[in-house]
Amino acid sequence: MKIDLLQMVEYGGCSAKISPKQLEEILKYLPLPKDPNILVDIDTHDDAGVYRVNDDLALVLTTDFFPPVCSDPYEFGQIAAANSISDVYAMGGDPVLALNIMMFPVAKLPMEAYAEILKGGFDKATEAGVRIIGGHTIDDFPPKYGLAVVGYIHPEKIVTNAGVRPGDSLILTKPLGMGIILAGQRLGMSSVRDVNEAKCLMKLLNKSGAEVMKKYNIKGATDITGFGLAGHALKMARASKVSMVINMKRVPYIGDSYTLTDEGCIPGASFRNLEYAEKDIEFASNLDYNLKMIAFDAQTSGGLLFSAPTEKVNKILEDLNSVGLPDSRVIGYSTSSQEKSIYLNN
Numbered sequence: 001m002k003i004d005l006l007q008m009v010e011y012g013g014c015s016a017k018i019s020p021k022q023l024e025e026i027l028k029y030l031p032l033p034k035d036p037n038i039l040v041d042i043d044t045h046d047d048a049g050v051y052r053v054n055d056d057l058a059l060v061l062t063t064d065f066f067p068p069v070c071s072d073p074y075e076f077g078q079i080a081a082a083n084s085i086s087d088v089y090a091m092g093g094d095p096v097l098a099l100n101i102m103m104f105p106v107a108k109l110p111m112e113a114y115a116e117i118l119k120g121g122f123d124k125a126t127e128a129g130v131r132i133i134g135g136h137t138i139d140d141f142p143p144k145y146g147l148a149v150v151g152y153i154h155p156e157k158i159v160t161n162a163g164v165r166p167g168d169s170l171i172l173t174k175p176l177g178m179g180i181i182l183a184g185q186r187l188g189m190s191s192v193r194d195v196n197e198a199k200c201l202m203k204l205l206n207k208s209g210a211e212v213m214k215k216y217n218i219k220g221a222t223d224i225t226g227f228g229l230a231g232h233a234l235k236m237a238r239a240s241k242v243s244m245v246i247n248m249k250r251v252p253y254i255g256d257s258y259t260l261t262d263e264g265c266i267p268g269a270s271f272r273n274l275e276y277a278e279k280d281i282e283f284a285s286n287l288d289y290n291l292k293m294i295a296f297d298a299q300t301s302g303g304l305l306f307s308a309p310t311e312k313v314n315k316i317l318e319d320l321n322s323v324g325l326p327d328s329r330v331i332g333y334s335t336s337s338q339e340k341s342i343y344l345n346n
C-alpha cells in the first residue's frame with residue numbers, strides 16, 4: 001500500500017497553527033512565571049524560552065508539532081524535525097537534546113508509517129547534532145509530529161526578536177511561498193519542480209544560516225514560520241521597538257508562487273495572518289496584491305530573518321551564499337519607531 005499522508009489533512013505544517021489573534025487573546029490571561037533566571041519568556045513573542053543555569057550556560061527550550069505537509073512519512077519526519085529545531089537556531093543557540101511528540105492514528109495507518117516518520121525525525125536531528133532521548137505518542141487522527149528541543153547558549157549571546165536596531169538591514173535566508181506551493185499541490189496546480197523545491201527548503205536546517213549570524217555577532221533574529229514574513233516581522237519590530245520597511249519586490253519566492261497567487265491559490269492561513277497584522281502595517285498604495293499575499297503566506301520550516309549593520313551586508317550575503325543559502329537577500333531595513341510597525345512596499 002502506498003502511504004499518502006496528505007490525503008489525511010486539510011492543512012498541514014505551520015498553516016495548522018491557530019490564528020495569532022486568537023492566541024494573543026488567550027495568552028494575555030495567562031500569568032507569566034517570575035524568576036530572575038528566565039531570560040526570555042513569551043512576553044516578547046520570541047521563538048523560544050531561555051533559562052539561565054549559571055553565568056556561562058542558559059537553556060533554550062522550544063516545541064513545535066503539526067500535521068503532514070507532504071505525502072511521504074520519512075520526509076514529513078525530516079521536515080517536522082527541521083522546523084522544531086529551527087527556533088533554537090533563531091535564538092543563536094546550539095540544539096542538543098530533543099523528545100519526540102507524536103499523534104498517530106493506529107487504526108488508519110500502517111505502523112510502518114509511524115516508524116518512517118520517527119526515522120525521518122531521527123536522521124534530521126542527527127544531522128543537527130541533536131540526540132532524541134525519549135518521546136510520547138497519542139493515538140489520534142490526523143497524524144501530527146514534532147519535537148520538544150533543548151539547546152545551549154551563553155547567557156550573554158542570546159539573539160532575540162528584540163535585538164533589531166534602527167538603521168539595520170533586514171536579511172531573509174530562504175525564499176517564501178511554501179504555503180502557496182503546498183496549497184497548489186492539493187489543487188493540482190503546483191509543478192513537481194516547485195513542490196520538490198518547497199520540500200528541499202523545508203528540510204534544510206537553519207544551522208548554516210545561524211552560524212553566519214553568530215560570526216557577525218547578530219543580535220536580532222527570528223525564523224519565518226506560520227505567521228508569514230509580515231507576521232513574524234511585525235512581532236520582531238514590536239519587540240525591538242523599531243519600524244521596518246520591507247520591499248516585497250526584493251523578497252525571493254519559490255518558482256510559480258506569484259502566478260499561483262494570481263490564480264487565486266491563497267491558503268486560508270494567509271487571510272488569518274493578514275487579519276492579525278494589518279492594523280499595524282502600512283501598505284503602499286501601489287503595492288502589488290499578489291506580493292502582499294506572499295508576505296502573509298504561512299511558511300513551514302522557513303528561513304531566518306535577521307538584522308545586520310548595513311556596512312556588513314555584502315560580506316554576510318557572500319557567506320550565506322557560500323554555506324548553501326543562495327536565495328538570501330536584503331529585503332528592507334529598520335528605522336526608529338514610526339506610526340506603524342511595518343511599511344510594506346513594492
Ligand code: CO
Binds near residue numbers: 047086087090222223
Ligand atoms: Co520561530
Ligand code: CO
Binds near residue numbers: 047062063064087225
Ligand atoms: Co516555533
